[in-house]
Amino acid sequence: MSGAIEVIATKRDGGELSDDQVRWVLEAYVRGEVAPEQMSALLMAIVWRGLSPAELSAWTSAMVASGTRMDLSGTGRPVVDKHSSGGVGDKVSLVVAPLVAALGVAVPKLSGRGLGHTGGTLDKLESIPGWRADLSTAQFLGQLRSVGAVIASAGADLAPADKQLYALRDVTATVPSIPLIASSIMSKKIAGGADAVLLDVKVGAGAFMPDLDSARLLAQTMVGLGRDAGVRTVCLLTSMEAPLGRAIGNALEVAEAVEVLSGGGPADLREVCLAVATEMLALGGLPQDPGPALADGRALEVWRRMVDAQGGDPGAALPSAPLVEVVEAPRSGHLVRLDALAVGTAAWRLGAGRARKEDSVDPAAGVVLGASLGERVEAGQPLLTLHASSRERIADGRAALDGSYDISDEPQPLAPLVLEKVG
């Protein structure tokens, strides 16, 4: 108790904590010896004062050490994990996991569920009839060996200190801190046991990191933590001003991911998937162009095996919404702005996302774009199509889309999607 006061006071006054202090305070918190009110005061002091690289490294190690680190050494191939900071329409993991597995790199992705306006990868996959996210460790390792790709829910023993801390940060307004965000993400990735990690940090109005400077700092911080833990880590910064692809919503996004895996799909989504897959293949020591594996069906074949291995039927029809409403383009011109946050919020209100952890999601709900950013639209063509289960939700979703786009006479140059690479 008095040890905790000293730790909090040191951080409050801008001092540096020793490795022992960092390890002690996290362990004692998990054991219940440091009270939640003490940890939350420390967290706010960290939001204020930050963590030095040495403190952050010790903090992250202690989070990893609070649970078990997965042993993936028997996989028989290079093992590369992937994490995205979350964006609107971000179904990249669904594409790249089978894609790079088809090319020899194993992908062991432990994932969470979505909260708020960005969807969760597990929620998307659960729209496939029969598919289940919960695997035993033996099932997980078996599928990684046999299929080469697994996306499953993280077990309770993966950095449990992070789970406890995150719940506390959530109710004490101590989420927005780059070192705390970096250690939360990287402790789970390090505990996940991969040889290397590709991080995709989204930047822009629809992302957790609104500006490039913060996103770059987060990326550098995570890459440093990977290095400290002996996990090769590369981070791409990718744009999230407009939604990625044209489908936003769980089943809608799975269908679009399958389009990309079949060699088609929207150009922006393809571009990000190929950039991520290229980095993952390089990290796995098998550098090559992943494009052909989309065109020739190898990636799609791994996708089918991956879905099947987790109880899903890759050929089954995906759920569809009873109500569909079209918002037409009010004029002709070029679609020069389409606000990712507004579209994400609309999809959430339509039922695709959850406000609280306990909520369930509507697998069929969401938004489909009639045009991608930069394209020409004609007055009266479908611009946004809303999918939901009730009139109320349609109305809520529509309200969120008010003022979400601009159509201009003049085309505007498209900004690049992949902004920077760190690490």
Add this chain to the structure above:
Amino acid sequence: MSGAIEVIATKRDGGELSDDQVRWVLEAYVRGEVAPEQMSALLMAIVWRGLSPAELSAWTSAMVASGTRMDLSGTGRPVVDKHSSGGVGDKVSLVVAPLVAALGVAVPKLSGRGLGHTGGTLDKLESIPGWRADLSTAQFLGQLRSVGAVIASAGADLAPADKQLYALRDVTATVPSIPLIASSIMSKKIAGGADAVLLDVKVGAGAFMPDLDSARLLAQTMVGLGRDAGVRTVCLLTSMEAPLGRAIGNALEVAEAVEVLSGGGPADLREVCLAVATEMLALGGLPQDPGPALADGRALEVWRRMVDAQGGDPGAALPSAPLVEVVEAPRSGHLVRLDALAVGTAAWRLGAGRARKEDSVDPAAGVVLGASLGERVEAGQPLLTLHASSRERIADGRAALDGSYDISDEPQPLAPLVLEKVG
């Protein structure tokens, strides 16, 4: 719960809370609807970002409103309260309460117990055989009318939010914040019901406020809060580099206070008592020189009635320690430094103070100075006399005094005791 997150986030980001938000968060915390971990995160954000004058005023009002404000309107004389931020050897309240009461101003002082190296006024008075700190409201008001001076323990209904908050601040390292300190002190003084308040903020090595700038800011903040609440407030900043007077320890300080009340006592202690009493008389609308009431026995008479009214025997012998050890001056010269913090810590270790709220204090323990700061001493004369109940405590006290003073060939000019007046 989500209201609390918004309040914390606003303060975290440097924004200003509305009156309603401030009132709500304090009320909801007292009701148990805002969790301790949320309040401690908010407190750390306040340590970081501060509180604007409007926020602080609302915060203090809400603390006052969490309990009952005393109604002293039936006292029949001007009512002036007094508060000291706490210093080593600070027995000023014991002198000024009866002194200004003898001159027509009523003093209703609700007090706490000491913690750490500065003693508590109630602990000092409790060294008088029979004296009791706990009075009912009726007894408190009756004594205020009949004697004109009461020093008693604060009831549970005096700004209970402050009590709850203070306990939380204590374990979460969120004590050092000028607005939080100011609101804690002033909420209790405002709830105490006096027309006016004289504050004595100690400045220096032995005080809570080590430097003049912080002390001045605290003083200005408290004077502003008094004004906002309609309570005339004046603050003296007084020096606490050396102990005040020559006695440090409960019964030892009572004896010294009685010396001053009898017209004698050390010059430094007399000077501060007269300065404080002069301000209290002015605040009560009865400006006059308090000196004669010490010389002619009127103050001592009120002291006796005050002690007697609370069950104490003003004529009884005070407890004395079984062990007394003298530290002699190692050389002749001028006592140019005597460290208040070291002497206070020595008295504490000798048994005069408590480390935890549950501890009891030794009424007889303490330190008596053989010379005041600036005086000439001769080699071998008693410089510090230690009073305690055991050899161990004497040894502990002696160790705390190592290096606590300097004796120099050259006299040094004495710094003033009363540094500034605010308000």
